[in-house]
Amino acid sequence: MGVVVAGALNPSNVRSRRAWDVAAAVPDPEIPVVTLADLGILRGVECNDDGAVIARVTPTYSGCPATRLIEQMVLEALKRDGFENVRVESVMSPAWTTDWITAEGREKLRAFGIAPPVKSSNSIRALFGETAVNCPLCDSGDTERISEFGSTPCKALYRCRTCLEPFDYFKCL
Amino acid sequence: MSDDLFRYVLRLADDHLVLGQRLGEWCGQAPSLEEDLALANIGLDCLGQARALYTYAGKVEGKGRDEDALAFLRPEREYCNALLVEQANRDFAWAIARQFYFSAFMLPFWRAMAKSGDDDLRAIAAKAEKEVAYHLRHSAEWVIRLGDGTEESRRRMIEALEELFIYTGELFEMDDVALAMVSEGVGVDASDLLDEWRRTVDGVLAEAHLEAPDAAYAQTGGRAGRHTEHLGHLLSELQYMQRAYPGLEW
Numbered sequence A: 001m002g003v004v005v006a007g008a009l010n011p012s013n014v015r016s017r018r019a020w021d022v023a024a025a026v027p028d029p030e031i032p033v034v035t036l037a038d039l040g041i042l043r044g045v046e047c048n049d050d051g052a053v054i055a056r057v058t059p060t061y062s063g064c065p066a067t068r069l070i071e072q073m074v075l076e077a078l079k080r081d082g083f084e085n086v087r088v089e090s091v092m093s094p095a096w097t098t099d100w101i102t103a104e105g106r107e108k109l110r111a112f113g114i115a116p117p118v119k120s121s122n123s124i125r126a127l128f129g130e131t132a133v134n135c136p137l138c139d140s141g142d143t144e145r146i147s148e149f150g151s152t153p154c155k156a157l158y159r160c161r162t163c164l165e166p167f168d169y170f171k172c173l
Numbered sequence B: 001m002s003d004d005l006f007r008y009v010l011r012l013a014d015d016h017l018v019l020g021q022r023l024g025e026w027c028g029q030a031p032s033l034e035e036d037l038a039l040a041n042i043g044l045d046c047l048g049q050a051r052a053l054y055t056y057a058g059k060v061e062g063k064g065r066d067e068d069a070l071a072f073l074r075p076e077r078e079y080c081n082a083l084l085v086e087q088a089n090r091d092f093a094w095a096i097a098r099q100f101y102f103s104a105f106m107l108p109f110w111r112a113m114a115k116s117g118d119d120d121l122r123a124i125a126a127k128a129e130k131e132v133a134y135h136l137r138h139s140a141e142w143v144i145r146l147g148d149g150t151e152e153s154r155r156r157m158i159e160a161l162e163e164l165f166i167y168t169g170e171l172f173e174m175d176d177v178a179l180a181m182v183s184e185g186v187g188v189d190a191s192d193l194l195d196e197w198r199r200t201v202d203g204v205l206a207e208a209h210l211e212a213p214d215a216a217y218a219q220t221g222g223r224a225g226r227h228t229e230h231l232g233h234l235l236s237e238l239q240y241m242q243r244a245y246p247g248l249e250w
């Protein structure tokens, strides 16, 4: 997705690349250890010939309260870096899935104490499919779900039976 | 075509706004902190789905109404949500039964809608389907926990499941608007979803050692704007700010 970098770098795609890097580095407002690129919610950045910059982001959950804030943060980051005439568009299709979280993003989540999604997003169709989640602190597989819904829409609450610590689990979507 | 599409999308939007508002009423009142978070989160999903649907409905209508105008400035009779979602929060079992019946319907509904010929509805459905899978699992687990729990929780779960059952038939109703949308390749034939819904409900109730309710008739009218006494009270709270201070923003 995003920037076309094939061929010689003309001035316009040097700018596109720069704009992508700036938008990609914006932290998620709810989990600031990961960036928008880590989460896979930055879908593309384009620079038009007339100088306009268009960044496309996609919401995680329909009701995610951070969606508008994220758009605002991308806008401000690009302007701070000297880009003018910036627009942020929200794209609904294709729908975001936790499969788009990068390997680096998953590792950052784990290091922060949030267990990354364990299965592919298709697995939630099973009505009572229990998900085996490893504790992000001690890596024990002996954990239990306390609540399907945690402090933000994307997380569930778990508890580790080995080290007894509660932790957040980033749900598959 | 576009008038039918507007009405079709508006119904779906109304279902989700009204249910989201009902779920929001639990904030600070649920039986445990985890449930407070859960119901608020499910409500947020509903609200997010409603916003996307209202925005699209406004675009289809083409009269310049945005999501806020459609949500805050229509009177009760213009609301066309299903009667099930407007039913009041009598107790926790009631909220769970309402969610369970509705989510067990919406899961196959969104799955079918994700194949719609309409780009916007397809995009909304693809996201909503995955969210509703969690709503269904959450409410189904509670139906089992309460139904197979104490004498008191069982009594309340049975009462809620039985009393709300008469409102479930409306979900499968196919009127002219819905039929037109199916023939355009846009809408979902809800009557096709009844078997799957029944299997989901019966399966969960069997696990809860409860008998599946049956209804001699289905109470309907919501799609045509004929509501139970509960919706007016809900809207008076939901719309208060915009009615008292028109155009207020913050």
Ligand SMILES: [Zn+2]
Pocket: A135, A136, A137, A138, A139, A140, A160, A161, A162, A163, A164, A165
């Ligand atoms: Zn542990």
